[in-house]
Amino acid sequence: MKWPLLTLTLLSCLHAATAQTVPGTVIAYAPAGSKQYIGSPSIAILPNGDYVASHDFFGPNSSEFVQAITRVYRSKNKGRTWKQVSEIRGAFWSNLFVHKGALYLLGPDRHHGTVLIRRSDDGGRRWTQPTTKENGLLLAGQYHCAPMPMLVHNGRLWRAMETAHGPILEWGKRYGAMMMSAPVDADLLKASSWTMSNPVLYDSTLLNGKFGGWLEGNAVATRKGEVVDILRVDDKSTQDEKAAIVRISPDGRKAALDAFIPFAGGSKKFVIRYDSLSDRYWTLANVIPDTIRTKMPTRNAASVRNWLVLLSSPDLQHWTQHRTVLAHPDVLKHGFQYVDWLIEGGDLVVACRTAWGDAHNNHDANYLTFHRVMDFRKP
Numbered sequence: 001m002k003w004p005l006l007t008l009t010l011l012s013c014l015h016a017a018t019a020q021t022v023p024g025t026v027i028a029y030a031p032a033g034s035k036q037y038i039g040s041p042s043i044a045i046l047p048n049g050d051y052v053a054s055h056d057f058f059g060p061n062s063s064e065f066v067q068a069i070t071r072v073y074r075s076k077n078k079g080r081t082w083k084q085v086s087e088i089r090g091a092f093w094s095n096l097f098v099h100k101g102a103l104y105l106l107g108p109d110r111h112h113g114t115v116l117i118r119r120s121d122d123g124g125r126r127w128t129q130p131t132t133k134e135n136g137l138l139l140a141g142q143y144h145c146a147p148m149p150m151l152v153h154n155g156r157l158w159r160a161m162e163t164a165h166g167p168i169l170e171w172g173k174r175y176g177a178m179m180m181s182a183p184v185d186a187d188l189l190k191a192s193s194w195t196m197s198n199p200v201l202y203d204s205t206l207l208n209g210k211f212g213g214w215l216e217g218n219a220v221a222t223r224k225g226e227v228v229d230i231l232r233v234d235d236k237s238t239q240d241e242k243a244a245i246v247r248i249s250p251d252g253r254k255a256a257l258d259a260f261i262p263f264a265g266g267s268k269k270f271v272i273r274y275d276s277l278s279d280r281y282w283t284l285a286n287v288i289p290d291t292i293r294t295k296m297p298t299r300n301a302a303s304v305r306n307w308l309v310l311l312s313s314p315d316l317q318h319w320t321q322h323r324t325v326l327a328h329p330d331v332l333k334h335g336f337q338y339v340d341w342l343i344e345g346g347d348l349v350v351a352c353r354t355a356w357g358d359a360h361n362n363h364d365a366n367y368l369t370f371h372r373v374m375d376f377r378k379p
Helices: 005-018 290-295
Strands: 025-029 037-045 051-058 069-075 083-089 095-099 102-108 113-120 137-144 151-153 156-163 176-183 213-221 227-234 242-248 255-262 271-275 280-286 307-313 320-327 335-344 347-355 367-373
Touching: 025 051, 025 069, 037 335, 037 347, 037 367, 051 095, 051 347, 051 367, 102 137, 151 213, 156 227, 176 213, 176 227, 176 242, 176 255, 213 271, 227 255, 271 335, 280 335, 280 347, 307 335, 320 335, 320 367
Parallel strands: 037 095
Antiparallel strands: 025 367, 037 051, 051 069, 069 083, 095 102, 102 113, 113 137, 137 156, 151 156, 156 176, 156 213, 213 227, 227 242, 242 255, 271 280, 280 307, 307 320, 335 347, 347 367
């Protein structure tokens, strides 16, 4: 039986009274029995200081393979309380971002779908409806991503994306790393404003034949001013996690693999942003603690999501672990994953896909939660 979204809303309200044990502030809740799970957390800060967060629904009772549902929430008190302000049909794996005073949402319309962009001029209550290449339909076909950062660099917006056309139509192997970009002054709803790089496709010979694919890339500017795509890497042969660096040409048209680097948490989705005050790159990643490595030495690294750690780097190559932000000893049914975050003053504001309590498993999250990492630059 499918659970209507109205029912999920009522359950979320009823659940609020018993959610005190869940870390952070609960923005949304979907019971495991609904078989509609919470995915793709994203967060943005509006020009007036209000927060906006979003998530989609995935799972067997969702519409993820047809026209996915994304919900948008707003907080007017710095994340202490949240209110749903809209529901969008035809948005999946999408990220919120603010540009020139307007709020945007970019991502496929469904699982491996067409890439759409929407604009809201009232903080997420009402959205433009993409129907053509003139008003938000950017890429027709099969595409994949997660709510990844929108980089502003050298007069352009940069957003990592993956094709999902294959040639091998299996998870991981079907994804080709690519980059989208547009001039900062362009009409972002017009497909003609955007430049696409070539996709860097799956290569079975990489990592000594153990390469399972790459996905969920970050658009990042290097110390040299170059744009790179830093991606999650699937390598089931080891718990020594990695990330891939794909270099992008200055005009945004060419992409080529540069290197694989050691990266704790690299087999799960992570977000990288640069902070000018500390002059470092930062991320929150699902690191595998030594206790889990010892107890579960053969467990797939991509399935360890119960330990979220703050890391930073001076050069995108060498990363230092600073502090544990969220943790639970249980691997199987608890997870703090797919976090999106922004810098606000000395803090990080974080939206998290949280599996807790009655979760089906650590992947099929039942909460969207908000967290504040205070004084993140301090040792």
